[in-house]
Amino acid sequence: MWSSFSALLVLLLAGVGAEAKPSRVVSLNLCADQFVLALADRDRIAALSPLAADPALSAAAERAHGLARVRPVLEEVLPLRPDLAIAGAWGGARVAAVLEARGVRVLRLGLANDFPDIVAQTRAVAEALGEAARGEAVVQAMASRLEAAPRPARSTRVLVWEARGFTAGAGTLADAVLRAAGLANAAPFAGYGTVPLERLVAAPPDLLVTLSASAFPSLSEALLDHPALAPLPRLSLPAAWLACGGPDTVRAVRALTDRR
Amino acid sequence: MIAAEQVTFARGHRPILADVSLSFHPGELSVLVGPNGAGKSTLLRLLAGLLPPDRGTVLLEGEPLDRLARRDRARRIGWLAQGAQAAWGMTVREIVALGRLPHGDGSAAAIDRALGRLGLASLAGRRIDRLSGGEAKRAMIARVLAGEPRVLLLDEPTANLDPAAAFAVMRLLREVAAEGRAVVVVLHDLALAARFADRIVLLSEGRLVADGAATSVLCDSTAGRVFGVRFGAGHAVLPA
Amino acid sequence: MTRALGLAAAVLALLSLATGAAGFGLLDPVVLWEVRAPRTALAVLVGSGLAVSGAVLQGLLRNRLADPGLLGVTGGASLGAVLAYYWGLSAALPIALPAGGLAGALAAAASVLAVAARAGTGSALILAGIGVAAIASSLVAMALSLAPSPFALAEITIWLLGSLEDRSWRDVWLATPAVAAGLALLLPLGERLDALALGEETAASLGVSLGATVARAAFGTALAVGGGAAVAGGVGFVGLIVPNLLRAAIGERPGRLLVPCAFGGAALLLAADLAVRLAPLRQELRLGVLTALIGAPVLLVVALREARAA
Numbered sequence: 001m002w003s004s005f006s007a008l009l010v011l012l013l014a015g016v017g018a019e020a021k022p023s024r025v026v027s028l029n030l031c032a033d034q035f036v037l038a039l040a041d042r043d044r045i046a047a048l049s050p051l052a053a054d055p056a057l058s059a060a061a062e063r064a065h066g067l068a069r070v071r072p073v074l075e076e077v078l079p080l081r082p083d084l085a086i087a088g089a090w091g092g093a094r095v096a097a098v099l100e101a102r103g104v105r106v107l108r109l110g111l112a113n114d115f116p117d118i119v120a121q122t123r124a125v126a127e128a129l130g131e132a133a134r135g136e137a138v139v140q141a142m143a144s145r146l147e148a149a150p151r152p153a154r155s156t157r158v159l160v161w162e163a164r165g166f167t168a169g170a171g172t173l174a175d176a177v178l179r180a181a182g183l184a185n186a187a188p189f190a191g192y193g194t195v196p197l198e199r200l201v202a203a204p205p206d207l208l209v210t211l212s213a214s215a216f217p218s219l220s221e222a223l224l225d226h227p228a229l230a231p232l233p234r235l236s237l238p239a240a241w242l243a244c245g246g247p248d249t250v251r252a253v254r255a256l257t258d259r260r
Numbered sequence: 261m262i263a264a265e266q267v268t269f270a271r272g273h274r275p276i277l278a279d280v281s282l283s284f285h286p287g288e289l290s291v292l293v294g295p296n297g298a299g300k301s302t303l304l305r306l307l308a309g310l311l312p313p314d315r316g317t318v319l320l321e322g323e324p325l326d327r328l329a330r331r332d333r334a335r336r337i338g339w340l341a342q343g344a345q346a347a348w349g350m351t352v353r354e355i356v357a358l359g360r361l362p363h364g365d366g367s368a369a370a371i372d373r374a375l376g377r378l379g380l381a382s383l384a385g386r387r388i389d390r391l392s393g394g395e396a397k398r399a400m401i402a403r404v405l406a407g408e409p410r411v412l413l414l415d416e417p418t419a420n421l422d423p424a425a426a427f428a429v430m431r432l433l434r435e436v437a438a439e440g441r442a443v444v445v446v447l448h449d450l451a452l453a454a455r456f457a458d459r460i461v462l463l464s465e466g467r468l469v470a471d472g473a474a475t476s477v478l479c480d481s482t483a484g485r486v487f488g489v490r491f492g493a494g495h496a497v498l499p500a
Numbered sequence: 501m502t503r504a505l506g507l508a509a510a511v512l513a514l515l516s517l518a519t520g521a522a523g524f525g526l527l528d529p530v531v532l533w534e535v536r537a538p539r540t541a542l543a544v545l546v547g548s549g550l551a552v553s554g555a556v557l558q559g560l561l562r563n564r565l566a567d568p569g570l571l572g573v574t575g576g577a578s579l580g581a582v583l584a585y586y587w588g589l590s591a592a593l594p595i596a597l598p599a600g601g602l603a604g605a606l607a608a609a610a611s612v613l614a615v616a617a618r619a620g621t622g623s624a625l626i627l628a629g630i631g632v633a634a635i636a637s638s639l640v641a642m643a644l645s646l647a648p649s650p651f652a653l654a655e656i657t658i659w660l661l662g663s664l665e666d667r668s669w670r671d672v673w674l675a676t677p678a679v680a681a682g683l684a685l686l687l688p689l690g691e692r693l694d695a696l697a698l699g700e701e702t703a704a705s706l707g708v709s710l711g712a713t714v715a716r717a718a719f720g721t722a723l724a725v726g727g728g729a730a731v732a733g734g735v736g737f738v739g740l741i742v743p744n745l746l747r748a749a750i751g752e753r754p755g756r757l758l759v760p761c762a763f764g765g766a767a768l769l770l771a772a773d774l775a776v777r778l779a780p781l782r783q784e785l786r787l788g789v790l791t792a793l794i795g796a797p798v799l800l801v802v803a804l805r806e807a808r809a810a
Contacts, residue, residue: 305701309705310704310705330709334706335707339701339702339705341698341702344702345698346697346698347562347696347697347698347699348752348753349751349752350694350697351751354753355697358694358695358697359706361694361706361707361708362706362707400698407706
């Protein structure tokens with residue numbers, strides 16, 4: 001009996017000393033979902049954000065099926081007893097604070113606006129998950145897909161247009177995607193803004209990229225189908241591919257370059 | 261030429277007219293009198309075709325009223341509501357012109373004639389809501405005249421009129437009747453009735469009590485009993 | 501007066517064609533034809549439909565405050581359109597959109613007329629209308645909250661206050677048959693409304709069928725308002741402002757107001773739509789905000805005058 005007890009003690013101490021991989025990971029944010037699904041073992045994922053399986057907004061929607069989802073509120077997150085939480089820069093702030101107070105590690109991801117950001121975040125999440133090797137593999141895969149993308153011969157002016165004429169200007173994720181695809185952003189400003197229909201029609205880009213976030217009718221997205229835009233060359237992409245900077249963002253780049 | 265034959269009318273469970281038969285002829289100015297609730301206004305409405313009798317029929321020149329087309333009826337019968345008012349500040353001319361609606365013509369001649377007969381020529385362009393009660397009432401009467409109907413049914417046309425104006429209106433109605441129209445008027449003023457009516461019809465509690473010349477109807481035993489008054493010299497009304 | 505109003509409307513229409521985000525003037529033909537022309541056409545259509553409906557309702561109910569918005573008809577139309585639009589009915593069958601507006605408007609008009617039959621045409625009627633309007637707008641809010649698209653609820657101000665932003669010829673083709681049919685039913689009602697000025701019984705004695713008049717007025721209003729709200733949302737107060745202002749200039753005979761109101765309504769909505777485009781704000785103001793800015797004071801003045809006259 002004394003020997004089994006000491007054996008047990010040794011095992012326990014060994015467990016405490018070793019670097020344990022988190023086994024109950026909670027993603028509190030849509031953008032974190034992408035990383036978690038790409039890097040963690042499925043049985044270590046306790047829950048994802050509420051929008052994880054929404055194909056309109058989540059680029060990893062197919063992979064999110066079958067996994068639990070919780071809202072970033074204390075009553076839903078605490079019962080899961082997570083050992084790692086990944087959150088966005090501001091959402092779920094209260095939940096994050098309480099988790100940290102209880103000794104749970106919380107990794108906060110900022111807004112990824114370009115590919116270097118995405119790479120850095122991939123590595124950070126991989127490290128937190130204890131899957132550094134997997135992280136590097138994902139980074140390498142992204143890089144090679146970007147390299148392999150064919151570049152257009154001359155610079156094409158592209159405008160990215162969403163519901164209500166919302167446009168992504170310089171310095172945004174969409175802008176980084178366009179540059180990675182060798183295209184020029186036709187938006188006349190930095191950051192996010194609106195290009196009204198009339199200005200779009202009066203000074204049309206070479207290519208109009210429209211992002212649709214919902215399969216259901218709305219006036220905001222009906223604008224994207226205005227008859228005045230009919231003659232413009234256009235490409236429709238799911239808003240999900242540009243909603244968050246993550247491993248799946250490369251799909252948007254390929255869609256743009258493959259179009260040529 | 262317009263006749264009610266055994267008409268009965270009730271509103272809900274309240275009987276208003278019971279088995280009344282009367283006929284009115286062209287050339288005749290008839291006055292309906294009776295206490296409040298006697299059914300005078302209702303009878304007028306039945307004659308105008310505004311209400312259908314529960315029993316009995318109303319005949320216009322021999323034809324049942326409900327068999328006539330709406331427009332046809334409107335051309336031949338003119339009806340003035342008790343306390344008639346206009347909802348808008350229309351001009352006197354516009355109000356009077358409404359009388360031509362059933363004819364479909366805005367016959368300026370007929371309108372001018374009507375305005376002239378009621379002494380409204382100088383007020384034709386004025387808004388009716390800016391006139392005195394008496395002037396407005398005359399405009400309403402002119403509206404009925406403008407339609408040149410064969411039958412005129414007027415509910416208290418002299419209400420709001422000063423004695424001189426009331427006399428003028430009654431005199432005019434006598435002339436109109438003499439032109440070959442049937443004129444039926446509801447009055448509360450028994451003296452006015454006595455003075456101008458060719459015939460007085462006394463109603464009480466939905467029934468016909470008396471029908472004839474002023475002398476036979478406006479006496480103590482008939483109208484006196486119904487109203488609870490006595491009659492003195494010259495049809496003067498005295499307390500009982 | 502009608503000529504003056506027509507001229508004003510024409511000038512405003514021209515200004516409307518020359519105004520927009522792309523700059524002032526009749527520049528780019530595509531912008532002119534595909535963006536500004538439909539918007540201008542809709543302003544004329546919806547504005548005249550609303551103004552004539554207001555004039556007819558006021559004549560019918562003998563109440564200066566009767567207006568399709570105040571009586572809940574516009575709210576009902578928005579509700580019908582919202583239900584048809586967000587659940588894909590109009591995507592499958594385009595005519596479902598104006599049909600929804602018509603159905604909603606009819607339901608509201610029927611409720612209000614039922615009240616009129618019971619409680620008369622005075623202030624009780626207006627209060628009942630306000631009740632119907634409140635129910636309709638809360639149902640619109642609920643419908644938008646439950647709609648499948650995530651953008652729906654943000655679009656609530658369009659449905660409750662109206663907007664002509666970015667409308668296309670498609671919207672014009674959807675609205676025109678309904679509004680035109682509505683106007684065709686409403687404009688000839690002048691004579692009957694004149695007769696009704698003397699009361700329902702007197703009108704009947706003049707050969708006017710009250711039932712037929714009410715039916716035509718109700719259907720005409722539902723078509724004109726329902727068709728307009730289906731594509732432009734619920735613009736309010738036009739039916740109140742235009743007849744009351746024109747009455748002061750033209751005279752109070754209800755029949756005489758109808759055609760001038762058509763032009764006046766077009767002019768008013770064209771002017772409002774110009775103003776929302778010229779206002780230097782980040783997002784275009786909703787039309788109903790401007791019409792309310794004019795309409796609410798008109799409402800107060802008319803209501804106070806009525807109270808004083810009573």
